[in-house]
Amino acid sequence: MNFLVAVVSLLGTIAIFYGSKIIYVKFGKAWLTPLLLTPIIVILILLITDTSYEKYNAGGTILTHLLGPATVAFAVPIYKNIALLKKHAMVIIVSITVGSTVAITSSFLLALLVGLNDELTHSLVPRSVTTPIAMDISTMIGGSPTLTAVFVMTTGILGSLLAPLLIRTCRLNTPSAKGLMLGMGAHGTGTSKAFEFGELEGTFSSIAMVVAALISIVLSATIFPVFEQFVMNSLLP
Template sequence: MKDFFSNSVFFGVAVSILAYELGIFLRKKFRLAIFNPLLISIVAVMAILGLFRVDYQAYQEGAKYLSYLLTPATVCLAIPLYEQLAQLKKNIAAIVAGIISGVLTSLTGVFVLSLAFHLNHEQYVTLLPKSITTAIGMGVSEELGGIVTITVAVIIVTGVLGNIIADAVCRIFRIVEPVAKGIGIGSAAHAIGTAKALEMGEIEGAMSSLSIAVSGLLTVVGSSIYAMFL
């Protein structure tokens, strides 16, 4: 069985898709934020690989084909933004201020916690790009001398947590403005959070999509500056 899975080109793709479908099924059935499809799929894939003792590289040989869809999927996020251009022009000052605030909050939070937990420089720069997309975050981490694999894990965890708690945070702090919701979620939880923003509404999704791109660019610059602080 192990040899069959290891030698199958489509094993990684099939397992990934089925695991995600399981996550969607559980989310619809129980309607609880903790049953996030991405979180469920990660756990399910880990369980399958461990159960059948399949090497990760064998799984990745097939799963890598799904990664090719990441770029066009990200580009497609520009569609809801285009449809909400009027909202963008109307609230441009607030949107820019919100995104900058989100980026600075993320970077400053990592800096303060790194000091509190006595992290070294390598660990510190590994965490700096936690709130941007994986593709950009990996490059930032590598350039600054961080541990890229841990950066990827941290980015995923940040996105999943943002997706799970977004609704609760908005209710607790009584955030009702769609633009504010979208900017907050996008700048804090990148693409995974944007999936939640799209569920909330078109305006939230559009603003979150914009935040992904702008936050990514600002974090590239900001991380280089913050890296010198520790």
């Protein structure tokens, strides 16, 4: 019985995703993106059928394990455009370093502002990094990988939904500007959105996502503990 549920949950999730993708392509509405529509449909089905998350995840966890290989696949467009990326190497490194620093510090300060406990705070900090690496960072700094995955997904979906508006408002016209913003702000989801604008945008977004992950690992292991200790000491009476 458990095996059957696992198979149904796996194949059902894939079917719902591709169905959502067809709907998204047909209507082109941002709020119909498969990354938003699919989990909503899955949650509704679980509630209606009274199926526990544990039973569903027996098959769903297979998709989770594919996150790593999927992230590595973004290296293909990077390799194809390596000359262009070398040309903009300094801009990429500086902008993503600043972006990663702002993402980590702002997440931490926001968590303190709303009064989250230590576990939730440390789970929120790596929200601007692609899911597999964010979960590892969360474990490293004392957060919950599961909660981090939720925060990462929420950040990615909101980032991809707001991206077109921000691009128009900020008048971002170059592929590098669009791609770096999406890769830094919305990681894998943003990269998927970036490829809708064009291959160059997707390539810059891919490299931004990878560089942001590497920089965030370094910052989380070195600068963040010092920053956290400084802030907490400053708040003590």
